Amino acid sequence: MKKLSFLFVFLPMVALAQDKEQSFTIVGKAKDLTPQPNWVFIQYRSQGAWQKDSAAIINGKYTLKGTIEEPVIAYMSVKYNDETDGEDVTTRASRDRTTIFIEPGKIKTKSEDSISNIKVKSSLAHVEYDKLKKSLQPYEDQMKPLIEQYRAYYKAKDKENQEKIEKQLDEIDATMKEKVYGEYVKNNPNSPISMFALQQYAGYDLDIDKVEPLYVSLSNKVKDYPSAKHFKEVLDIARKTAIGQTAMDF
Known part of the structure; x- marks a missing residue:
């Protein structure tokens, strides 16, 4: 063998950077989560390097944007302000992180209870x-x-x-x-x-x-x-x- x-x-x-990039937009809903996060982050590979974006979650909504050369796996996480509902929040991987498959175009996401329970629409790859x-x-x-x-x-x-x-x-x-x-x-x-x-x-x-x-x-x-x-x-x-x-x- x-x-x-x-x-x-x-x-x-x-050499990977020579390929044409295409844009993607993630329009997400993260309302009434327990606890409610304040920021969302995304990380993925493109152009031979790690790319990152972040957005504030305002009224339970957020938008993330970027460019990719092909469908890729992306790692998402959330962050809380120092205090949420009067209590400090400790980040937990099982609750506050998730993976999705993104592709060029507009992608809609919705999370219930926590970001880890994310639902993805408009992405055949996912x-x-x-x-x-x-x-x-x-x-x-x-x-x-x-x-x-x-x-x-x-x-x-x-x-x-x-x-x-x-x-x-x-x-x-x-x-x-x-x-x-x-x-x-x-x-x-x-x-x-x-x-x-x-x-x-x-x-x-x-x-x-x-x-x-x-x-x-x-x-x-x-x-x-x-x-x-x-x-x-x-x-x-x-x-x-x-x-x-x-x-x-x-």
């Missing part, structure tokens, strides 16, 4: 992302108690049982990659998130013999994404440095 550690770090990211997350859930449910056990063994410095848990987690993760990410790419070669799914499938220990056929199966539209072009460069290097071939000088 021909594997190669993730090579993205070796490739120049400035619809597909939701489907993918639902497929992942059974495997994540299997991992959760094992992770708790691992933490307990770690505190107890029980390396033998740590290794046993690690093996179980690796097995679940490998199955999840094949059954969820791999199958998604095979069945949805033209999806706006198929390149994202392929990146998750490839991981940090890229198996060229498994990953390359999935890349080849992608539609021409997806292959034209900047991330797909960059990924193709990674595959080319992986193929050239596979076992039995001369390693490249970086």
Whole structure:
């Protein structure tokens, strides 16, 4: 089996900036949340770098804007003023952070109870992302108690049982990659998130013999994404440095 550690770090990211960017606007509602946040933040990758925007939540509404080269995953979070309803508010990841898939155009969002319960409209990419997350859930449910056990063994410095848990987690993760990410790419070669799914499938220990056929199966539209072009460069290097071939000088 021909594997190669993730090579993205070796490739120049400035080349991605040559692709045409398109604007997006997120029009969001975040009213009557408990507690009520005052600011919303977004972070995503574009032009080979992290891009950020923020907006005040006024009367339960906010607007975020930016430019992207393709559909991308975005990380959203909220912030509270020093006091909300007379009490200090401590930020909690499970309540105050979420991920959405954004694409060019106008996107509407609505949050109930907390930003983590965000609902997204007018983004086909996010619809597909939701489907993918639902497929992942059974495997994540299997991992959760094992992770708790691992933490307990770690505190107890029980390396033998740590290794046993690690093996179980690796097995679940490998199955999840094949059954969820791999199958998604095979069945949805033209999806706006198929390149994202392929990146998750490839991981940090890229198996060229498994990953390359999935890349080849992608539609021409997806292959034209900047991330797909960059990924193709990674595959080319992986193929050239596979076992039995001369390693490249970086």
